[in-house]
Amino acid sequence: MALIELDLAHAYAPDPRTDEDYALLPLKMAFRDGGAYALLGPSGCGKTTMLNIISGLLVPSQGTVRFDGRDVTRESPQQRNIAQVFQFPVIYDTMTVAQNLAFPLRNRKVPQAEIRQRVGRIAEMLELSGQLDHRAAGLSADQKQKISLGRGLVRSDVSAVLFDEPLTVIDPHLKWQLRRKLKQIHHELKLTLIYVTHDQVEALTFADEVVVMSRGRAVQKGTAADLFERPAHTFVGHFIGSPGMNFLPAQAVRGGVLVNEQPLAFQDERRLPEGPVKLGIRPEYLRLGEPGDGRSLPARVGRVQDIGTHFLLSCELGPHTLKCRLGAEAAPPAVGDTVHLRLLDAHTCFYRDEQLVENAT
Numbered sequence: 001m002a003l004i005e006l007d008l009a010h011a012y013a014p015d016p017r018t019d020e021d022y023a024l025l026p027l028k029m030a031f032r033d034g035g036a037y038a039l040l041g042p043s044g045c046g047k048t049t050m051l052n053i054i055s056g057l058l059v060p061s062q063g064t065v066r067f068d069g070r071d072v073t074r075e076s077p078q079q080r081n082i083a084q085v086f087q088f089p090v091i092y093d094t095m096t097v098a099q100n101l102a103f104p105l106r107n108r109k110v111p112q113a114e115i116r117q118r119v120g121r122i123a124e125m126l127e128l129s130g131q132l133d134h135r136a137a138g139l140s141a142d143q144k145q146k147i148s149l150g151r152g153l154v155r156s157d158v159s160a161v162l163f164d165e166p167l168t169v170i171d172p173h174l175k176w177q178l179r180r181k182l183k184q185i186h187h188e189l190k191l192t193l194i195y196v197t198h199d200q201v202e203a204l205t206f207a208d209e210v211v212v213m214s215r216g217r218a219v220q221k222g223t224a225a226d227l228f229e230r231p232a233h234t235f236v237g238h239f240i241g242s243p244g245m246n247f248l249p250a251q252a253v254r255g256g257v258l259v260n261e262q263p264l265a266f267q268d269e270r271r272l273p274e275g276p277v278k279l280g281i282r283p284e285y286l287r288l289g290e291p292g293d294g295r296s297l298p299a300r301v302g303r304v305q306d307i308g309t310h311f312l313l314s315c316e317l318g319p320h321t322l323k324c325r326l327g328a329e330a331a332p333p334a335v336g337d338t339v340h341l342r343l344l345d346a347h348t349c350f351y352r353d354e355q356l357v358e359n360a361t
């Protein structure tokens with residue numbers, strides 16, 4: 001396994017007459033030895049490009065890739081000792097499950113006893129022990145993809161295992177189980193895993209740290225809590241959470257902020273640079289407050305959805321909509337009511353030029 005360091009950018013077709021059209025904007029990033037990471041973002045944001053640069057399937061148009069300090073930028077996946085699992089199963093139908101799992105080890109001339117032991121362990125972890133002697137041809141797409149996952153994980157000497165949306169073909173129920181299983185396997189085998197997905201639940205359940213990407217830019221790398229509590233960019237606020245963070249234009253003034261011309265007081269001491277800001281608050285951190293408490297914003301309830309465990313209110317504040325998640329224990333307000341939405345201080349974030357403004361407290 002290896003510490004992986006990227007200091008690079010990539011353009012597929014650099015155009016010398018204009019600025020290069022970057023699929024990956026200049027970035028510096030490290031993946032620690034033994035960590036579980038996810039690259040998360042919408043279609044076309046550059047996830048696969050980054051993964052292919054890490055694996056060696058793609059050479060970046062500028063910069064370097066280092067494994068444990070060694071420059072591997074021009075080395076192949078084999079030279080880098082990378083295992084990869086793709087969206088669709090890559091297995092040999094004529095071989096048995098055991099032979100498929102053993103294949104990467106045989107290729108490396110691993111002793112027979114060790115192959116047996118390692119294949120047995122991986123099969124057990126992925127609940128494939130009962131099918132080891134079955135021919136892969138007769139198995140379902142789910143089972144075949146499990147074998148692909150097993151082949152990716154079977155070697156203990158790899159620098160990293162890279163997964164590109166590996167659960168796409170998997171049935172939703174099994175997907176949930178496999179996600180947890182992968183996390184458990186990571187815990188036991190301590191391999192460096194990097195996992196590409198556009199599904200935030202998948203990324204957040206699997207990874208210790210998630211790299212959120214948007215339009216070729218890695219906008220934040222952090223734990224699930226970092227991304228939820230302190231999105232570094234408004235994109236992360238929108239993208240993470242269901243629904244995402246609410247944003248309101250505001251004006252930072254001495255001693256507080258103005259929203260819709262209304263002063264809003266915070267109990268903790270905020271010292272924001274004065275001027276226009278965007279206020280960000282997650283639906284989970286809005287409560288029903290009292291009129292005139294100086295900490296709440298009046299809004300009109302536009303919609304109430306009963307989600308079972310909670311109510312989701314859509315409240316209108318002038319031209320803006322604020323989503324508010326309320327516990328199901330109390331009766332929710334009715335559509336058309338005026339409510340006073342109280343913002344929980346510690347969970348309120350401020351943005352300037354879409355970037356988080358850190359509080360000087």
Ligand SMILES: Nc1ncnc2c1ncn2[C@@H]1O[C@H](COP(=O)(O)OP(=O)(O)OP(=O)(O)O)[C@@H](O)[C@H]1O
Nearest residue numbers: 012013023041042043044045046047048049050198
């Ligand atoms: N071989 C290629 N040649 C030219 N442009 C490419 C090539 N592969 C990807 N791109 C472009 O680079 C950008 C990033 O693509 P990439 O496949 O890395 O995104 P992604 O986040 O993995 O998307 P998806 O989730 O749809 O796979 C996109 O604009 C894409 O059109």
